[in-house]
Amino acid sequence: MKVTNNQVIRLADIEFLSYDNFFSNVNEALNHDEAHCVHYFAKPNPDRDGEFSLFCLIANDAHHDIDLLASVINKRDELQSLTAQHLCLHPFEREMHELYDICFVGHPWLKPLRYSHDRKAGGDIYDYPFYEIDSEELHRVGVGPIHAGIIEPGHFRFICEGEKILHLEIQLGWQHRGIENLFVEKKKLLQRATLSENIAGDTVVGHATAFAHIAESLAGWNTPEWLEIERAIALEQERIAVHTGDLSGICTDVAYQLGNAVFGRLRTPMINYMQKWCGSRFAKSLIRPFKTNFIFTEQLAEEWQNTIDKYKPDFVEMAEQMFDLPSVLSRIERTGIVTKENALNIGLVGMPAKSSGLLRDTRKSHPWGAYKDVDFQPIVKTSGDVYARARMRYEEVLASIELIQRLIAQRKETVMTDISDAPRTWSAQPESLAISLTEGWRGEICHVAITDKEGELALYKIKDPSMHNWLGLALAVRGNGISDFPICNKSFDLSYCGHDL
Amino acid sequence: MFESLKIWLHQGKQYIPDVETTEVPGIFRGRPVIKAGVSVDEKALQELCPMNAIDVNPLSIDLGKCSFCGECAFAYPEKISFTKDFKMGHNIRERLIIKEGEDQPIRIDADAVRKEIRRLFGRSLKLRQVSAGGDGSCEMELNATGNVNFDVGRFGIDFVASPRHADGIVLTGPVSENMADSFLDAYDAVPDPKVLILAGTDAISGGLFAGSPAVRRSVLDDIKVDLYLPGNPVHPLTFVNGVLGLLGRMKS
Numbered sequence: 001m002k003v004t005n006n007q008v009i010r011l012a013d014i015e016f017l018s019y020d021n022f023f024s025n026v027n028e029a030l031n032h033d034e035a036h037c038v039h040y041f042a043k044p045n046p047d048r049d050g051e052f053s054l055f056c057l058i059a060n061d062a063h064h065d066i067d068l069l070a071s072v073i074n075k076r077d078e079l080q081s082l083t084a085q086h087l088c089l090h091p092f093e094r095e096m097h098e099l100y101d102i103c104f105v106g107h108p109w110l111k112p113l114r115y116s117h118d119r120k121a122g123g124d125i126y127d128y129p130f131y132e133i134d135s136e137e138l139h140r141v142g143v144g145p146i147h148a149g150i151i152e153p154g155h156f157r158f159i160c161e162g163e164k165i166l167h168l169e170i171q172l173g174w175q176h177r178g179i180e181n182l183f184v185e186k187k188k189l190l191q192r193a194t195l196s197e198n199i200a201g202d203t204v205v206g207h208a209t210a211f212a213h214i215a216e217s218l219a220g221w222n223t224p225e226w227l228e229i230e231r232a233i234a235l236e237q238e239r240i241a242v243h244t245g246d247l248s249g250i251c252t253d254v255a256y257q258l259g260n261a262v263f264g265r266l267r268t269p270m271i272n273y274m275q276k277w278c279g280s281r282f283a284k285s286l287i288r289p290f291k292t293n294f295i296f297t298e299q300l301a302e303e304w305q306n307t308i309d310k311y312k313p314d315f316v317e318m319a320e321q322m323f324d325l326p327s328v329l330s331r332i333e334r335t336g337i338v339t340k341e342n343a344l345n346i347g348l349v350g351m352p353a354k355s356s357g358l359l360r361d362t363r364k365s366h367p368w369g370a371y372k373d374v375d376f377q378p379i380v381k382t383s384g385d386v387y388a389r390a391r392m393r394y395e396e397v398l399a400s401i402e403l404i405q406r407l408i409a410q411r412k413e414t415v416m417t418d419i420s421d422a423p424r425t426w427s428a429q430p431e432s433l434a435i436s437l438t439e440g441w442r443g444e445i446c447h448v449a450i451t452d453k454e455g456e457l458a459l460y461k462i463k464d465p466s467m468h469n470w471l472g473l474a475l476a477v478r479g480n481g482i483s484d485f486p487i488c489n490k491s492f493d494l495s496y497c498g499h500d501l
Numbered sequence: 502m503f504e505s506l507k508i509w510l511h512q513g514k515q516y517i518p519d520v521e522t523t524e525v526p527g528i529f530r531g532r533p534v535i536k537a538g539v540s541v542d543e544k545a546l547q548e549l550c551p552m553n554a555i556d557v558n559p560l561s562i563d564l565g566k567c568s569f570c571g572e573c574a575f576a577y578p579e580k581i582s583f584t585k586d587f588k589m590g591h592n593i594r595e596r597l598i599i600k601e602g603e604d605q606p607i608r609i610d611a612d613a614v615r616k617e618i619r620r621l622f623g624r625s626l627k628l629r630q631v632s633a634g635g636d637g638s639c640e641m642e643l644n645a646t647g648n649v650n651f652d653v654g655r656f657g658i659d660f661v662a663s664p665r666h667a668d669g670i671v672l673t674g675p676v677s678e679n680m681a682d683s684f685l686d687a688y689d690a691v692p693d694p695k696v697l698i699l700a701g702t703d704a705i706s707g708g709l710f711a712g713s714p715a716v717r718r719s720v721l722d723d724i725k726v727d728l729y730l731p732g733n734p735v736h737p738l739t740f741v742n743g744v745l746g747l748l749g750r751m752k753s
């Protein structure tokens with residue numbers, strides 16, 4: 001069945017196909033370049049041992065809708081792997097295998113995904129089955145889980161020929177906190193909102209907005225336009241702040257000290273703006289379902305303009321210099337390439353997809369709230385290298401500045417409505433499924449909730465864009481010198497905890 | 502070259518001259534004050550807090566659990582307010598609990614600081630950071646402590662790449678089960694004597710993850726913690742002042 005972003009579906013209305021039919025439907029849907037899987041997961045059926053419902057959500061960017069395909073299976077069934085046809089599904093089948101011991105026959109690498117605490121399969125995190133190579137000439141390099149800098153943990157295992165990377169395998173799961181289960185266990189709305197802000201600390205607005213939409217749509221609450229505009233302003237401001245910080249990081253990794261220091265200090269007023277708005281540099285506490293504690297006032301609008309007036313000339317000056325310096329360009333051009341073909345195959349989303357010529361931006365393809373009315377064109381680059389992903393950030397920052405300007409103008413014209421009678425607690429329609437897509441700075445975020453007979457959460461699924469994109473990094477570094485790994489890594493800047501949940 | 506010099510010139514002075522007295526721009530929810538003599542429905546107040554940070558008899562807020570969301574102050578503005586005081590670090594866990602009627606600055610208890618810490622690290626402290634389930638925000642704030650604004654390097658405080666080069670560990674995150682052993686490995690690799698600093702709500706109490714079977718907080722049971730730094734995430738100024746306090750380097 002076709003659904004749209006932020007729609008709620010009654011479970012009774014979902015058609016459950018046989019796995020064979022489900023398989024061919026998913027297979028066919030994913031054969032189109034404009035379609036990609038936004039989530040695919042299993043839900044145990046509590047009354048029947050070994051039985052699971054599968055839900056696969058395939059977004060079609062051309063039709064602006066999402067195909068919801070479902071099936072009921074038993075874990076003793078012989079299920080043909082869909083990943084064998086569409087690599088983009090690899091993490092989803094691996095997750096189901098790890099959590100429930102569902103076997104997908106023919107999956108090219110049915111390895112543990114994140115070593116969830118409640119896994120039924122997968123062994124010990126210190127005993128991950130890495131690919132090995134038997135050779136006198138090649139060597140392995142292992143990095144992590146703890147890295148040299150102040151950053152989250154993950155393990156990278158390289159197979160190199162001299163300095164050249166032939167293969168990289170990324171082993172994740174170190175950050176697993178059981179956050180999806182906590183959404184179900186913590187019953188207070190405010191607890192869940194707080195959890196959503198802690199999924200990935202660099203994408204607070206992105207994930208908190210996705211959760212707010214889930215809660216609001218399940219309650220049948222129409223989010224007022226003014227509130228959606230304010231959330232969009234916050235989302236774009238988050239994009240500006242992180243992109244600026246990432247440009248600083250990319251400069252660090254090519255040993256360009258001026259760029260590192262200047263972008264680093266330019267990030268400060270961007271996150272301090274969030275501080276002025278809501279008291280947190282990372283916008284924790286800003287986005288709340290059914291309400292806001294921090295109305296975007298005229299004064300804040302003015303303050304934003306003043307901050308940007310100071311920021312923008314310095315930002316542009318620094319970026320123009322950076323993208324003009326041969327010593328920087330020689331490190332980032334043609335480094336860490338992901339071809340469009342590979343991007344399509346592995347289901348890349350967001351900024352790295354757009355840097356490889358693949359337009360994937362849910363603000364445009366599956367717009368919500370304020371993005372339905374505001375005019376903007378996503379930026380697309382074609383070279384797929386570190387340069388493209390760096391340049392993408394520069395241009396996206398400028399685009400987000402313009403976008404916020406338009407949003408502020410729109411906000412001024414929008415009448416504030418009274419929302420004091422909105423729900424204050426979790427109040428969801430029973431036996432339903434809700435889906436919410438949001439375009440964070442990194443790319444597409446997807447949250448899905450399923451409620452039980454009482455309207456309580458039976459399942460909460462979270463997908464950070466990192467889930468798709470980690471494989472992109474692994475492919476990007478092939479054939480590159482191992483010394484270029486840090487810039488490739490920074491150019492993706494993926495989330496560990498967003499993946500590990 | 503000229504372009505670079507011009508850019509350099511355009512930066513002006515960015516560092517914060519006095520990290521003890523500077524003011525955080527805009528709203529900042531720092532050390533809270535619970536006003537005595539105002540009666541509220543304490544049970545409702547306790548119930549409202551998402552972090553389980555509020556206790557009754559006496560009414561108190563545990564900064565080691567609080568996420569600084571401000572909801573309690575919005576609901577009961579006449580009872581609870583947050584000051585802009587970012588100096589919230591303490592070396593004794595219980596002292597992070599702010600009771601009704603208290604409104605004094607939080608200061609490290611010098612008598613409880615091990616003597617060798619100030620003697621050996623007073624002028625130079627090298628730290629290794631370990632994230633064990635941290636969401637990335639505390640990590641970014643710890644990175645920011647070294648940027649041109651906060652510039653902790655000027656106090657001889659630095660983050661280093663190897664635990665072998667470090668005098669201690671700064672831990673972020675609730676200690677995920679999958680990272681627990683690696684954290685211990687890093688801690689053991691730091692030469693003695695060493696310090697352990699818990700940065701942020703998740704590290705101090707586990708935050709919302711405290712009861713999750715995916716975390717293993719028990720690894721902290723047998724380790725001496727030298728400094729607790731509240732925040733979600735911890736603000737760079739809370740970090741700098743906390744560490745300076747631990748080292749006995751505060752002017753005030």
Ligand code: SF4
Binds near residue numbers: 562567568573
């Ligand atoms: S600010 Fe702290 S004490 Fe107050 S409601 Fe939020 S978490 Fe609880």
